[in-house]
Amino acid sequence: MDNTHWKRIVIKCGSALIAPEKNGCSSHYLLSIAHFILRCRERGIDVVLVSSGSVAAGAHLFNEEEQTLAVKKAMAAAGQTEMMATWDKLFDFATAQVLLTHADLRNRDRYENIRSTIDTLVNNGILPIVNENDTITTDKLKVGDNDNLSAMVAAAFDADALIICSDVDGLYDKNPHKHDDAKLLSWVTNIDESIYAIAGDAVSSVGTGGMKTKIQAAEKATSHGIDTFIVNGFTELSFNQLLQGKNPGTHFQPLAKPLSDHQHWMTHTTRAQGELVVEDHFDMQDEEHNEPLTGAALKEVKGQFNVGDTVLVRKDDGTKIAKARSNYSSCLLSFIAEQENPEYADEFQKTTGPILSENNIAILEES
Structure with missing residues (x-):
């Protein structure tokens, strides 16, 4: 694995890392991610962070037994500030909140504005922290999971690599939570139906995504020429190995002939x-x-x-x-x-x- 050419990366962090117990934010698992981001910036690599967690972070503030859509949106509104504050205190440089809906991404003018804003933030040494705007999204407007959102952001950002944090080391040939003999797939050169069949429909107990959405994100990113990794976000070893040019999880190799920016946007972002x-x-x-x-x-x-x-x-x-x-x-x-x-x-x-x-x-x- 050659990461010496990386100039821009996107790293995606899920709700299970942000608020593992749904009792507010915890920095326990975030410290190693923050350190990784810092070390990347020291090497001249621009970073965008896509962070889930607003609903999980705000859940402890509400007593309603029935979590209606309105309650979940209120959780997102309250939890977003706590999540941003948690990330902000881990860095000694400025961060910026970027909240998006799918309507922003599928409209070409707004898509270009997103790209311009992220570029300007990065060029001024500010870390963009992106999340879906769960407070206002509807079924028609939402992306639905931050795995796919991170791939769309990586394409808009012209990233060299997308790193998706998971609760396992990567993609296995069978569910590692159920099968002791499951084997890690270190390299995937072609995402086809057999890869999706392996991914299944497993969903995190805290977040909205699972391995299937991570494969979808990898397909989007690799078709844009972006190296994509699924790694274990709960261990610092993953990030140390990435910095050493090693593959700590599953590496999805980019297409030899990536789609053009406009073709990619039409294919993978518009609905x-x-x-x-x-x-x-x-x-x-x-x-x-x-x-x-x-x-x-x-x-x-x-x-x-x-x-x-x-x-x-x-x-x-x-x-x-x-x-x-x-x-x-x-x-x-x-x-x-x-x-x-x-x-x-x-x-x-x-x-x-x-x-x-x-x-x-x-x-x-x-x-």
Whole structure:
């Protein structure tokens, strides 16, 4: 493992490390992480910290037996200040709070603003501490777990490495909590269905993520060319080995040909608001057509979306072809798709412009 080229890293710390007993924040497990961050900065490596823990940190302040959504949001609001204060006292340099929702990340202008803000903080020697804004998020707006959030932040930050802290040493071939003969997978070169099958659906008793969300995060990060590690965040040895250029857990190797920034953002950060269904024989990359999608090729429109929203383009058999920003609303596209005369659909499109623009398309699979 060669970490000498690292200039920027993102480290993700979960709720179980922040508030292991749900009785407020504890610095017990955070000291070694803080020391690791300090030593990285001393080596000239810029660091962004993605920290869960606001709900777990605020849980002890509430007496309600039933933890409704409103109570959890209140826990997040109260716990966020305690979590930030805990981190802040571990450093002798300035820190900054950055609270995000998925709506911030999937909007390109706001995404660029996030990148600019983090860059400015880092360039001024300030440690950005990122968390999802649980106080205001809804199912439609939330990322859902900070593993995936850390990968999105790593991509926006153009990080060289993403380090995800876990309660085990890395990815095992079976659940190490249930099987004594479980073996650690030190290297993963390709994240496929077999890797997801190994990860299973295990979830921390304190946090919202599990090994599956960590694999999802690794897939996002490696496709952007980012070295990704799952390490045991409960032991200082993990961080000492990373600093020594050793692999203390599971190293997910980046793709040899990473996606471009915009392609990665379209593929892994934007969320499809609807679907455009085309015939099974459709080929978006057919060079005979001047446009990637014509009205005549559109079979069905699913969901409701506005101009500029991201949509999934798929074949009638379910094969996913691409994610793209639509230049039409779902209402207008439904009208086009319902026309029995394909020539009318294409003539209409010539007047109003293309359904999709080539610079706003991310191909998911060859058609």
